[in-house]
Amino acid sequence: MTARPVVVVGAGIVGVSCASYLRREGHEVLLLDRDGPGEGTSMGNAGALSPGSCIPIAMPGVFGKIPGWLSDPEGPLTIRPAYFLRVFPWLVRFTLAARPARVAKIADGLRALHRHVYDCYAPLVSNAGCGDLIHRSGTLNVYRSRKAFESSRSDWKIRTDRGGECRPVQGGELREIEPALAPEFTHAMLIPDHGYVSNPYRLVQVLAAQFVADGGRIEKQSVRTLARGPSGTLRVVLEGGREIEADRVVVAAGAWSTPLVAPLGVRIPLETQRGYHVTIQDAGVTPRVPVAVSEGKYYATPMEGGLRVAGTVEFAGLEAPPNFRRARRLLEQVRELYPAVRTEKFTEWMGHRPCLPDSLPAIGSPRGLPGLVVAYGHGHNGMTSGPVTGRLVADLVAGRRPFIDPSPYSPDRF
Ligand SMILES: Cc1cc2nc3c(=O)[nH]c(=O)nc-3n(C[C@H](O)[C@H](O)[C@H](O)COP(=O)(O)OP(=O)(O)OC[C@H]3O[C@@H](n4cnc5c(N)ncnc54)[C@H](O)[C@@H]3O)c2cc1C
Numbered sequence: 001m002t003a004r005p006v007v008v009v010g011a012g013i014v015g016v017s018c019a020s021y022l023r024r025e026g027h028e029v030l031l032l033d034r035d036g037p038g039e040g041t042s043m044g045n046a047g048a049l050s051p052g053s054c055i056p057i058a059m060p061g062v063f064g065k066i067p068g069w070l071s072d073p074e075g076p077l078t079i080r081p082a083y084f085l086r087v088f089p090w091l092v093r094f095t096l097a098a099r100p101a102r103v104a105k106i107a108d109g110l111r112a113l114h115r116h117v118y119d120c121y122a123p124l125v126s127n128a129g130c131g132d133l134i135h136r137s138g139t140l141n142v143y144r145s146r147k148a149f150e151s152s153r154s155d156w157k158i159r160t161d162r163g164g165e166c167r168p169v170q171g172g173e174l175r176e177i178e179p180a181l182a183p184e185f186t187h188a189m190l191i192p193d194h195g196y197v198s199n200p201y202r203l204v205q206v207l208a209a210q211f212v213a214d215g216g217r218i219e220k221q222s223v224r225t226l227a228r229g230p231s232g233t234l235r236v237v238l239e240g241g242r243e244i245e246a247d248r249v250v251v252a253a254g255a256w257s258t259p260l261v262a263p264l265g266v267r268i269p270l271e272t273q274r275g276y277h278v279t280i281q282d283a284g285v286t287p288r289v290p291v292a293v294s295e296g297k298y299y300a301t302p303m304e305g306g307l308r309v310a311g312t313v314e315f316a317g318l319e320a321p322p323n324f325r326r327a328r329r330l331l332e333q334v335r336e337l338y339p340a341v342r343t344e345k346f347t348e349w350m351g352h353r354p355c356l357p358d359s360l361p362a363i364g365s366p367r368g369l370p371g372l373v374v375a376y377g378h379g380h381n382g383m384t385s386g387p388v389t390g391r392l393v394a395d396l397v398a399g400r401r402p403f404i405d406p407s408p409y410s411p412d413r414f
Contacts, residue, residue, distance in 0.1 A: 004028070004233075004245065004246050004247050004248075005027070005028040005029055005030040005217070005246065006022050006027050006028065006029050006030070006246070006247075006248040006249075006250065006397065007029075007030050007032065007236050007244060007246040007248070007249045007250070008022070008029060008030070008031045008032070008249075008250040008252060009032050009033075009223050009236070009249065009250070009251050009252060009253050009260060010032075010033060010040070010251070010252035010253035010254060010256075010257070010376075011031050011032075011033035011036070011037040011038065011204070011208055011218065012037075012038065012040045012041060012042035012204065012252065012254050012382070012386070013038070013042040013200070013203070013204050013382055013383055013386035013387075014042075014252040014254070014375050014376065014378055014382060014385075014386045014389050014390070015031060015033070015250070015252035015253070015375070016031070016037055016038070016204050016207050016208050016211065016386075016390075017120075017124065017207070017386045017387045017389060017390025017391075018250050018252055018375055018389065018390045018393045018394070019031040019208075019211050019216055019250075019390075020124050020207055020210070020211045020214075020216075020390060021124075021390040021391050021393065021394035022250075022393070022394050022397060023211055023214050023215065023216045024123070024127075024214070024394070025394055025398065027397070028217075029211075029216045029217070030216075030217045030218075030219065030244070031208070031211065031216060031217065031218045031219075032218075032219055032220075032221045032223055032236070032238075033218070033220065033221075034220065034221065034222035034223070034239075035220070036205070036220070037204050037205050037207075037208035037218065038200070038201045038202075038203075038204030038205050038208070039201075040254050040255075040256075040351070040352070041254050041255065041351040041352050041353060041354070041382065042200055042201070042204050042254075042382065042383070042386075043200065043201040043204075043349070043351065044200070044201070044277050044310065044349040044350075044351045045200050045275075045277075045310060045351065045382070045383055046196075046277070046290070046298075046299035046301050046308060046310035046311060047196045047197040047198065047199075047200045047290070047301050047303065047308070047383060048139065048194065048195075048196050048290055048292070048299055048301065048383065048384070049117050049118070049121075049134070049136075049194060049195045049196055049197060049383065049384050050114060050117075050139075050191075050194050050381065050384050051114050051115045051116075051117050051118065051164075051193055051194065051384070052111070052114070052115070052159050052162075052163075052164025052165060052166070052191060052193060052194065053110065053111075053114050053159075053164075053194075053381060053384065054106075054107040054108075054110040054111035054114065054158060054159055054162055054164065055107065055110075055155050055158055055159070056097060056098070056103055056106045056107065056110070056358065056359035057094075057273075057313075057355070057359045057379065057380065058094045058095060058097045058098040058103075058357065058358070058359065059098055059103060059155075060098050060099070060100055060103065061098070062094070062095055062098045063095045063098070065077075066079070066091065066095075069315075070084060073323065073325075073326075074323075074325055074326055074329050076295070076296050076297035076298070076311070076312050076313070077297060077312070077313045077314075078312075078313070078314050078315070078326075079314075079315040079316075080314070080315065080316040080320065082320075083315055083316050083317050083320070086317060087271060087315050087317075089269075090269050090271045090357055093269055093357035093358075093414075094357040096357075097357050097358040097359070102358065103158075104158075105408070106358050106359055106360055106408075107158050107162060108162065108408065109360045109408030109409065110359065110360065110381070111159075111162040111163070111164065112404050112405065112408065113360075113361075113385045113388050113389075113404065113408075113409070114381060114384050114385060114388070115163070116388045116391075116403075116404070117384045117385070117387065117388060118134070118136065118195075120387035120388045120390065120391050121134055121387045124207055124210075124387060124390075125203075125207075127210055127214075128206050128207050128209070128210035129206075129210075130202075130203060130206040130207070132198075133197050133198055133199055133202065133203045133206075134195065134197060134203075135195045135196050135197075135198060136193070136195040137194075137195050137196065137288070137289045137290070138177075138190060138191060138192045138193070138194060138195070138289050139190075139191050139194040139195070139196070139289050139290045139291070139292065140169075140174075140177065140178060140188045140189070140190055140191075140289055140290075140291045140292070141188060141189045141191070141291075141292045141293075141294055142174075142181065142185040142187070142188045142291055142292070142293055142337075143185065143186070143187040143188065143294070143295075144184050144185055144186065144187075144295070145186060145187065146186070146187055148187070148295065149168070149187035149188075149189075152189075152294060156189060164191075164193075165191065165192050165193050166189045166190065166191045166192075167189070167190045167192070168187070168188070168189055168190075169187075169188050169189070169190045170186060170187045170188065171186075174186075174187075174188050177190065177288065177289065178287060178288055178289060178291065179288075180285040180286075180287055180338045180340060180341075181291070181337065181338065182336060182337060182338065182339050184336070185337070194290075196290045196301050196302075197383055198301075198302070198303050198304050199303060199304040199305065200383055202304070221238050221239070221242075222238065222239040223236055223237070223238055223239070223253070223260055224237045224238060224239050225237050225259060225260055225262075225263050226249060226251070226260050226261060226263065226264055226372070227263055227264070228264065229245050229246075230245075232247075232370075232371060233245050233246060233247055233371065234246050234247075234248075234249045234264075234371050234372060236249060246371070247371055248371055248372075248373065248397055249371060249372055249373070250373045250374075250375055250393055250397075251372065251373070251374050251375065251376060252375040252376055252389075253376060254352065254354040254376055254378075254382075255270065255272040255318060255352035255353070255354040255355075255376075256318065256352075257270060257354065257374070257376040257377075258270050261366075261372070261374060264366075264369055264372065265366075265368075266366045266369070266372070266374065266411065267414065268356065268362050268374065268376075268377065268411055268414060269356060269357055269414055270354060270355070270356060270376065270377055271315070271355050271356075271357075272315075272317065272318055272352040272353065272354065272355065273313045273314070273315065273352075273353040273355045273379070273380070274313070274314040274315070274316055274322075274350055274351070274352055274353070275310060275311055275312055275313060275314070275350070275351055275353055276310070276311070276312055276314075276322070276324070276326045276327040276330060276348065276349065276350050276351075277308055277309060277310035277311075277327065277330070277348065277349045277351075278308070278309050278310075278327050278328075278330050278331050278334075278343075278346045278347070278348050278349075279303065279305050279306045279307070279308045279309075279346060279347050279349075280306050280307045280308075280309070280331075280334070280341070280342075280343055280345065280346045281305070281306040281345040281346065281347075282306075282342060282344075282345055283306060283307040283338075283341050283342055283343070284340055284341060284342040285307065285338045285340050285341050286302055286307070287300060287301075287302050287307070287338070288302075290302070291337065293333070293337060296311070296312075296333050297311050297312050297313060298310060298311030298312060298330055298333060299311050300334055300337060300338070306346075307334070307341070309330045309331070309333070309334045310330070311330070312326055312329075312330070313353075314326060318352060322350035324348050324350070327348040327349070327350070328348075331343045331346065353379050353380055353382075354376050354377050354378060354379065354382070355377065355379040355380075356377040356379065356414075358413075359379055359380075360377070360408055360409055361375070361376065361377040361378045361379070361382075361385060361389065361409055362374050362375075362376060362377045362409060362410070362411040362413075363375050363389055363392055363393065363396075363406060363409040363411075364396060364406050364409060364410055364411050365396065365411070366411045366412060367412050373393055373396055373397065374411050375389050375393050388404075391403060392404060392406060392409075
């Protein structure tokens with residue numbers, strides 16, 4: 001235990017999980033966020049919990065796809081041409097991560113993290129009394145043809161080689177699992193141990209409230225940056241000029257983390273992969289399980305607030321306004337997925353996935369900065385890896401042997 005509070009910057013699923021695990025161990029913890037808990041990317045995601053998910057975003061052959069991403073602003077994966085030069089160095093690293101030997105190592109690292117999702121949520125949600133938000137329902141990845149299904153076989157092998165469970169289903173069995181599905185979707189992979197959170201925003205808020213009930217502190221503060229303090233401490237510099245001196249700072253500010261650590265000399269190539277959702281009220285269909293459509297890069301999840309259709313990737317940086325035509329495209333796609341769906345009433349949203357080029361997050365202390373722990377870059381899987389990161393960060397702060405090998409997530413690997 002430390003005399004000064006451990007300061008955690010960012011109250012998304014990652015920061016709240018870190019703060020909660022640290023508080024459980026008796027640390028004084030101060031959690032800072034410029035907005036309310038869960039109001040960043042953790043608010044609007046698809047909620048999928050994917051213990052077996054381990055396919056990196058960059059796979060062999062990705063380089064050849066980049067010209068196509070530049071030409072279709074409403075495609076499932078797109079780069080705004082005006083942003084291309086800015087993102088180019090990151091894309092170079094991204095394509096290098098797609099070499100087969102790297103893919104195998106990355107898949108190991110993702111699986112090692114994700115497989116603990118339920119175990120790591122369990123103490124948090126049971127303490128907060130919100131276990132009802134976690135559903136171990138199984139999920140489906142659906143395809144329009146045998147050919148499309150067969151072409152994904154190598155990806156499924158990457159999962160099953162690492163102990164991930166999945167089973168092909170088709171025809172009558174597929175309709176039995178998900179009666180609302182359009183007949184065009186003929187093949188699917190059932191992933192029995194995957195599940196979902198039925199309200200990611202509420203989950204983060206309830207966990208944050210429990211953290212406060214357990215003696216943690218939350219302040220609504222925008223952090224300008226971090227700086228070195230006297231005798232090995234760190235200074236957390238707030239907008240407005242106030243400074244907090246701390247022995248330990250955990251940076252979990254998602255896609256906005258870079259300017260906080262850059263003055264300390266930390267160089268982690270973080271990029272936002274923007275994603276969109278529509279949440280449809282009175283949709284008229286209630287899917288039994290979340291359905292992923294790989295071709296469209298989207299997920300349809302039954303949520304408390306309606307049917308959420310979320311996904312797609314857009315490289316356009318943190319500042320550019322959203323292109324909500326991308327969200328409306330999701331509406332068109334869900335009509336193809338569930339012919340009976342009604343889509344008149346919906347809300348739309350855009351969020352920033354915090355992504356590192358190798359699809360793995362950065363978790364740990366950068367070299368020469370033992371008081372700093374970074375915990376960001378959870379990309380497409382932060383609802384899954386958030387609580388696992390929380391437990392790992394608590395191990396690292398305690399200085400004990402971590403419950404999983406942290407080396408794949410080393411912030412010094414770039
Ligand atoms: C469309 C979409 C679908 C997704 N679907 C899934 C899914 O199905 N399953 C899954 O596992 N993951 C999914 N994700 C990914 C997941 O949402 C993210 O990985 C996760 O939310 C990241 O959590 P975080 O806590 O790192 O970041 P955030 O939730 O963004 O939290 C960062 C926090 O830091 C705060 N902050 C930033 N800068 C400062 C500052 N200077 N001072 C103070 N506070 C600051 C912000 O206000 C914010 O609250 C999806 C993402 C998107 C966009």
